Amino acid sequence: MGKPKIACYWAASCGGCDVSVLDIGSKLADIVEQVEIVFWPIALDFKYKDVEAMPDQSIDICLFNGGIRNEENEHMAKLLRRKSKILIAYGACAYLGGILGLANLATLKELFSRVYRETPSTVNPENTVPQPTVKVKEGELKLSPLLEYLKPLNEVVEVDYYIPGCPPVGEKAWEALIALIKGEKPPKGTVLTADERTVCDSCPRVKEEKKIKELKRIYQVIPDPEKCFLEQGIICMGPATRGGCDAQCIKAGLPCKGCFGPAPNVEDQGARMLSALASIVEVNSEEEAKRFAESVADPAGTFYLFSLPSSMLKRRVK
Amino acid sequence: MGLKEISIEPITRLEGHGKITIFLDEEGDVKNAYFQFPELRGFERFCEGRQPELMPDITSRICGVCPVAHHMASTKALDDLFGLEPTSVARKIRELMYYAFYIADHSTIFYVLSAPDFVVGPQAPPAERNIVGLLRRVGAETGRYILQQRINAYKIMAIIGCKKGHPTFGIPGGVGKPLTEEERAKIEQLAKEAVEFGKFTVKLFKDVVVGNPEYLNLVKSETYYLKTYYMGLVDGKGQLNIYDGNIRVVTPSGKFFAEFPVHEYLNHIAEHVEPWSYMKFPYLKKIGWKGFVDGEDCGIYRVGPLARFNVADGIPTSEAHTAYEEMFDTLGGKPVHYTLAYHWARVIEILYAAEKMLELAQDPEITNPDVRRTADKPAREEGIGVVEAPRGVLIHHYWTDKNALLRKVNLIVATVNNNAAMNMSIRKAAKSTIRKGKVSEGLLNMVEMAFRAYDPCIACGTHVLGEKSRIPVEIYDRGGRLIRKL
Amino acid sequence: MSEKEEPRIGVFICHCGTNIAGVVDVKQVVDFTSKQPNVVFATDYTYMCSDPGQALIKDSIKEHKLNRVVVAACSPRMHEPTFRKTCQEAGLNPYLFEMANIREQCSWVHMGEPEKATEKAKALVKAALAKASLLEPLTPMEFNVERSALIIGGGIAGIQAALDLANAGFHVYLVEKEPSIGGHMAQLDKTFPTLDCSACILTPKMVDVGRHPNITLLTYCEAQEVEGFIGNFKVKILRKARYVDEKACTGCGVCAQKCPVKVPSEFDLGLGMRKAIYIPFPQSVPITHTIDKENCLYFTRGVCKVCEKFCPAKAIRFDQQDETIELKVGIIINATGYDLFNAKKLPQYGYGKYKNVITGLEFERLVNASGPTGGKIVRPSDGKTPKSVAFIQCIGSRDEHHGVPYCSRICCMASLKHAHQVKEKIPGAEVCVFYIDLRCFGKGYEEFLVRVQDEGIRLVRGKVSEIYENPETGNLRLRLEDTLLGEVMETEFELVVLAVALVPRAEAPALQTLLKVSRGADGFFLEAHPKLRPVETHIPGIFICGCAQGPKDIPDTVAQASAAAAQAAIPLSQGKVTAEPLTAYVLEDYCSGCGVCEAICPYKAIELKEVEEGKRRAEVNEALCQGCGLCGAACPSKAIVLRGFTEPQLMSQIEALSSV
């Protein structure tokens, strides 16, 4: 039996995921020895037709990063699902929708008109907007049509495993892959490289009493570097965010933004954080409750920074 | 014989996967070539309503390859918005981070992506024309050295507090955490190595490329010549500065055209929209959009390493400046219009960044704990930040409302500035390389080289694993039926 | 039941005669139900709560090997306990039972829309099924009960409860913050409607308390910390230094005679004076004297010590310190009483501004034989006997905007009593009571009203809008509208007595946090159920009586105090209690120790334990947990679960309810 066949694909992502796969320093070389990369747009020559030509299930593990934003993404997701034994949603975008998923709070129409008509530097008297197919004098040019909303991978195909993070921790990801290759298969749907507990568990900051009077925005205070952000009134997604990142951001002096997604057993990361936050604020009248709610500047954007398309509501409802 | 269409896809993205489509006429000569970006994210829209202080994190997701550039431009826009000049040490830490990032980014682009074309040869079989082939030529020893230096740069970034991948350290008026003495010492030692590495790289380029008449001709050939305006940041003394400064523009003939603080960018930069690409086409507002033509009368300009060199009067670090002078001497003075010279400028910038890095690592103030400032609310309604991303001028512009939430966002992204120029370079390269329908791998690589020089934010990892490193080519007839496959 | 076991649900749908069946098509619901997953048996019956109905359930449990039971009938608040018992009797864990409320919340409220009601009934049953499938067997916890009681407050309520429990054979710690027990009742002259002397009926009880072998009297003390739960409360009591040795002091009073410092007497509401070493009133229990540190020359200036010099019992202890006493008790009774509404908040009545405007309680002291005036009713301004006295009702009471919304219940009778006393002591005096409504509802009250009317007391219906003083005479002019005659009038009186409202103790919020019990919107302590559990709080083991629960007169207070004692005696005599198992627990594998649950728990039932360096885990003290579920809703990682209301259980209900 030959080396296990690995494929990597990026859909709507920034490329950070691919970089994370590569940026594991010198280890990369030896790891690459153990596998055969059969498909990797950013790294290798490929043609979609090559993939289509592969027998079904011929790819052992496919790392799929990026959300599903256009028809090409969706097509590739279905194709790779068919061709792969194990399909892994790699990184926050494929797993949860990611930051790009914030676009789901707006409609496609709004995106277009803002970007191509209303931005102050744009000069577009004919109101030109990109089209799926455009006749130019030499022939026809095609652009893959965008979907109305961005979807996480598991909304269009069945996903075997997830690797969280924006970006994921490359070393851990490879360890997980090696384990899979060795045949150590956790239950379907497992979130690999992640802790059972949330970021608080690995956060070095001292936690005393989770009671706050009001919120502070990060630019308003110089937080005590030893103390829990939340207890200082600074929103930190740590409590509602699955661990496994080794609390990198917190160690860099800034609160957790939630890129590892919800805790196990939690369906909706944002709702959980909302509830936790509203629970620790000391409120003594209905007025104070209202005032507190007002003081949370951007609930959706804060609580769902990375997970909006996989939240219960997924997108703007109306 | 019918009109043929060659489509080269995908080219990795800034936003979305790049795609080149080349149309041949009846004779099989190139009629036109298009460079498309087939994805849209809509940051300008979905950042509305967000908290500005999250923008350094949000916008770094525009590109996972050069996130630090966006993170930095965004952080600077916040400084402006909140009216918080970063503390002197905070600014130095940011710059330190930024130079490290430059070394990581530039060295990857050069060694992994560009150098193979020269060291191994532009027309060499793709199986060899890649990092592996390159390492084989320079020898395993040197190879490991090169890879190690790249890793060192990432180490420095990690020390400063940047989360691996997407950074998290910038806040209005400061950075997340100060540097400890022991961290500084580590950085200083790595910086010393980096300076040597910079010299090594510049020398390598000179030996391999400049020293080889064939390559030098290639660089100077019409194929890679494009006569445009140039735009870049310069400091108060007109010297190269990648972190801050005024935006200077020079004409195709190298004459001073404009120099302005970033706050005036809207008077100078406008963006044109084409229906066949999701990426817009910036141009000089005062000259106007005249279509895809070069020269004095068209507003198309270029940014990036070569542009920075063309607009600056010099480089503020000695070693790099010498190399800078030498480059212009060799290529016949300013401005240099040879697209491939981007590579040369890029390697010199590695040396420049390394020298600056060492300078800062030895600055006694760098471990000062005073790295943060505070503000109760935004000081003004708008904030603008600019940096030189490795790929060129990058501008973030935010407007906030009474709740200190973003109400409007405008982004002028480095690679986008070069969008029009890239299209023209590709067309030109295609026209001069593909004739009578004859398309060889080598020839297509020559086309690729045209945009690779700009390094359109092609994910830094590109080609790293490449056993075969070229972009696929499929030739279709009018009906779109595949008639030839290389 | 092992967790693996497939749910086998039996569903029993009640007609409740025609109450349900008259609107809901029960057969249709049965039919629908029997098609639902996990349902092995579904039937209906006229009255499920009847003996045959319950028998039907029991038999079916055995016959069909049911491991879950759902009854669709009335409100679970009505019959959940009934059917839980039924299940238990059939050998099924009572917590594997769920109820669907298709009467109160369906058939009775949608009488005109039978189809829709039937649809809704189906949905409600389906939701009950969904939850039932996820139920788990639970067993109540049992604790031993420390056979002693803590009673906070030494007024008539506390005294009554203390005596009852002590006589029942349980040890009682009676804590009173003042130097003597007796409370407000001790300040009263006579009690309505019988007019027997307050002191005469109270002091014997006080004395009993003082010498009862089962009562430890802790006066000049305050409860500081309360920990634990029913049967096992740990209490810290602060004993304030009174600088007199309680055992040694005989109460002879020599010290007080010799003491050079005079201070307005709290007991006499400042109308009379006391010394810096004092007993509040002659019948004080204990009789032990107390040095008032703020005013004692030795403490303020470091000189004097006269009392020490003259004390025959050598009982003075200037070096005495505050001390903390720790107690272990099984139950706690809150009998902390009330404060009086501050009439200064209603400036239009001139209280505090005009000397001759006084409160009802001040009148009690004036009219009391052992009071500052020896029982003579005189005007504070000039000591003259008033020829005309006005009583104004509802000062603060029934006044949402400037006072309290409720009726203080005692004022009408108190004022009528005062009116009578004026007539009695100042023959020919003109006495007038200004009221909104006269509420004389108690035994013998109405009769008393008739009696005082016959005595020639004027009753005027109308709220006094303003009082101002005639500076020369010190007399007071009242402006008001007689709402019966519908005319605006202005009259002059020599003395005005305000019937001020009863309000919650200023210390009530502190006590609330101490005991972790609830208070009502009116600020008084909240009983577990207004009708059926009037002396329990919802914290097991903590009881309530007297005006701490709400304004009431002496008979009601005494009755409630005895009721509280009787309730408290149940766990005390049983020696053990069982606690609801519907409590929270922590899934340790998912707990990250963020501390949100700890911060939100109203009962401090959650504690964070450090399991290793920097790693914390939440832990629930299930005896303290009251099952509110705040923690379950707040936990950002769903690591804390409320039994009987788990996230999956409630989610499954939402899904079921949305699907029909």
Add this chain to the structure above:
Amino acid sequence: MAEEFTPKIIGFTCNWCTYAAADLAGTSRMQYPPNLRLVRVMCSGRVSPEFVLKAFQLGADGVFIGGCHLGDCHYIHGNFKAITRYYLLKKMLQQFGIEPERVRFNFISAAEGEAFTQAVKDFTEQLKRLGPLRPSGGEGSGEA
């Protein structure tokens, strides 16, 4: 559409107050629209925002929460936690294009059967005015 729109309402009520009030409404035979489906919880503070989102996800047009009057909570401050979450959730729902009026919190004591009945009627009317949350019901139809 032919028949008049009847909004789907999922409700969460505190066992000690609003649920009891609903019982009282029943005992007193007060009539209200049958489109409300109640879930009984021990305290309005048990209601986690996910319940509300779940209800909306599954096609509810409105969500009702009933708790004790402030200061009257069976669990001391449970309802304060509840309304704090409620107001924050309302604000967030708006960002998702859900009118804040679609979630309603009422303080209704065990004695206020009338108030409960009125609340259900008012809410139903209000939702009728707003119309269905998702014209085609159910999740996923947000695309339209």
